[in-house]
Amino acid sequence: MAGIERQYELVVIGNGAAGDNIARTLGRQGRKVALVEKAHLGGECLNDGCVPSKALIEIAREARRHPISWTEALARVHAVQLLVRGNDPGGGFDRDGVDLYWGEARFLAPGRVAVGDDVLVAPDVVVATGTEPGLPPIPGLAEARPLTNRTIFRVAQLPRRLAVIGGGPIGLELGQALHRLGSEVTLFEALDRIAATEEPEVSLELQRIFEAEGIRVVTGAKLARAERLADGTVALETADGRFVVDDVLVAAGRKPVIPAGLAELGLARDSRGFIAIEPCGRTSVPGTWAAGDVTGKFQFTHYAAYQAHHIAKHIAEGVCEPIPDAIVPWAIFTDPEIGHAGMTEAQARERGLAVATGMLAARELDWFRTTGQVEGFAKVVVDAETGALLGAHFLCARASTLAGEACLAIQHGLTDRQVAGTIHPYPTAGELFRWACARAVSGRQRG
Ligand SMILES: Cc1cc2nc3c(=O)[nH]c(=O)nc-3n(C[C@H](O)[C@H](O)[C@H](O)COP(=O)(O)OP(=O)(O)OC[C@H]3O[C@@H](n4cnc5c(N)ncnc54)[C@H](O)[C@@H]3O)c2cc1C
Numbered sequence: 001m002a003g004i005e006r007q008y009e010l011v012v013i014g015n016g017a018a019g020d021n022i023a024r025t026l027g028r029q030g031r032k033v034a035l036v037e038k039a040h041l042g043g044e045c046l047n048d049g050c051v052p053s054k055a056l057i058e059i060a061r062e063a064r065r066h067p068i069s070w071t072e073a074l075a076r077v078h079a080v081q082l083l084v085r086g087n088d089p090g091g092g093f094d095r096d097g098v099d100l101y102w103g104e105a106r107f108l109a110p111g112r113v114a115v116g117d118d119v120l121v122a123p124d125v126v127v128a129t130g131t132e133p134g135l136p137p138i139p140g141l142a143e144a145r146p147l148t149n150r151t152i153f154r155v156a157q158l159p160r161r162l163a164v165i166g167g168g169p170i171g172l173e174l175g176q177a178l179h180r181l182g183s184e185v186t187l188f189e190a191l192d193r194i195a196a197t198e199e200p201e202v203s204l205e206l207q208r209i210f211e212a213e214g215i216r217v218v219t220g221a222k223l224a225r226a227e228r229l230a231d232g233t234v235a236l237e238t239a240d241g242r243f244v245v246d247d248v249l250v251a252a253g254r255k256p257v258i259p260a261g262l263a264e265l266g267l268a269r270d271s272r273g274f275i276a277i278e279p280c281g282r283t284s285v286p287g288t289w290a291a292g293d294v295t296g297k298f299q300f301t302h303y304a305a306y307q308a309h310h311i312a313k314h315i316a317e318g319v320c321e322p323i324p325d326a327i328v329p330w331a332i333f334t335d336p337e338i339g340h341a342g343m344t345e346a347q348a349r350e351r352g353l354a355v356a357t358g359m360l361a362a363r364e365l366d367w368f369r370t371t372g373q374v375e376g377f378a379k380v381v382v383d384a385e386t387g388a389l390l391g392a393h394f395l396c397a398r399a400s401t402l403a404g405e406a407c408l409a410i411q412h413g414l415t416d417r418q419v420a421g422t423i424h425p426y427p428t429a430g431e432l433f434r435w436a437c438a439r440a441v442s443g444r445q446r447g
Pocket residue numbers: 013014015016017018019036037038039040041042043044045046048049050051053054103104105106128129130131149170257258259260291292293294298299300301302303304333
């Protein structure tokens with residue numbers, strides 16, 4: 001059907017961290033901008049990701065001191081989402097000069113996007129459509145209707161016995177939180193360690209902590225088959241035997257969401273199916289950019305926003321410059337947390353660098369002792385000759401905040417000696433970074 005044609009300077013598809021940033025930036029500059037969203041404002045992070053998961057983690061921490069029912073936990077999670085969402089159902093887009101269209105965008109041609117009966121026409125279109133949970137190819141798994149991050153915050157009952165497939169950020173964060181709220185959790189990770197993006201010491205210590213808490217961790221897991229049985233339970237066949245659980249939560253990676261019609265326009269994709277972009281953010285389709293998780297780079301809200309900030313600038317100025325390289329830190333909000341900035345020791349060695357490290361246990365410092373959060377450690381990775389910081393890795397309370405400080409130091413070329421010589425307030429978690437750097441300095445002096 002021929003739709004009503006509407007002319008814009010920019011059309012943005014998707015209102016996650018990436019699309020929101022680009023649409024508002026250009027709208028506030030007075031450009032004529034349309035934003036299309038098919039499901040909800042705020043994307044995965046606000047609706048099914050960061051916000052509900054971090055709220056649940058806090059509630060689960062509290063549940064260790066006094067029991068909290070699943071119903072109460074969910075009500076509190078949803079209240080937090082409301083608070084973060086704010087009370088403007090239109091997301092304040094009119095104030096930012098952005099026309100919001102509800103519906104699923106599909107491409108008719110480069111620069112022509114249909115949504116319902118409308119056809120939006122613009123010289124620049126940004127695809128910021130994010131990802132959805134991927135299902136690993138385990139026979140019977142899809143038919144067993146497993147839970148994902150899209151459904152777990154809505155189930156009426158907490159599964160008594162829960163299998164979590166995947167020992168990455170989602171499986172670790174939700175697995176521990178759901179265990180603390182009362183599920184008997186078995187976590188299956190296909191690789192030989194959980195948190196495989198981290199230092200091996202972090203993976204091993206976190207597994208020890210999980211197991212001490214009562215979470216069963218199966219690494220090197222080979223899930224051969226899943227079946228939802230007549231009584232509603234799920235049977236999982238593995239190399240280690242058969243597990244029967246009440247439900248399964250899949251947290252085994254994401255797959256990109258590509259708008260209809262775009263593949264037919266010759267969209268280039270990478271080997272995993274994510275949209276391939278030039279260093280400036282442009283796709284292979286004329287006038288079409290892509291930003292955020294759908295580009296398959298770092299799948300974090302803060303990275304989506306960083307990428308979006310630069311792409312908005314490129315569109316505004318009509319340029320195609322590389323998005324500057326930056327250290328991308330991250331945190332995994334287990335208890336204790338994981339904080340990650342820069343290279344791991346193995347990555348630094350793979351680059352042929354001469355590497356020294358400094359390690360310090362949290363229990364050696366007063367802030368961790370006085371707050372009773374003595375588990376974990378910091379490990380810094382430095383250039384053996386110059387002491388330049390290459391990476392910093394934390395498994396401890398406040399690791400998420402420590403990763404930010406470490407990122408600042410690495411990005412701006414500081415050395416272990418400079419960090420060690422910087423006064424930090426006493427007693428704080430921040431001292432862990434300082435004194436781990438001091439350990440690296442003395443290690444290098446000893447040779
Ligand atoms: C459980 C979980 C916990 C997480 N925790 C963290 C965390 O603590 N910290 C962190 O940094 N990151 C976290 N993340 C990752 C974070 O959510 C993503 O990196 C972020 O949401 C990416 O933003 P985006 O804009 O690229 O895409 P998304 O947030 O996925 O937004 C894409 C939007 O596009 C819309 N859309 C898709 N197709 C169309 C179409 N054809 N037409 C119209 N609209 C469309 C979707 O409805 C969606 O609203 C978490 C993710 C999950 C799943």
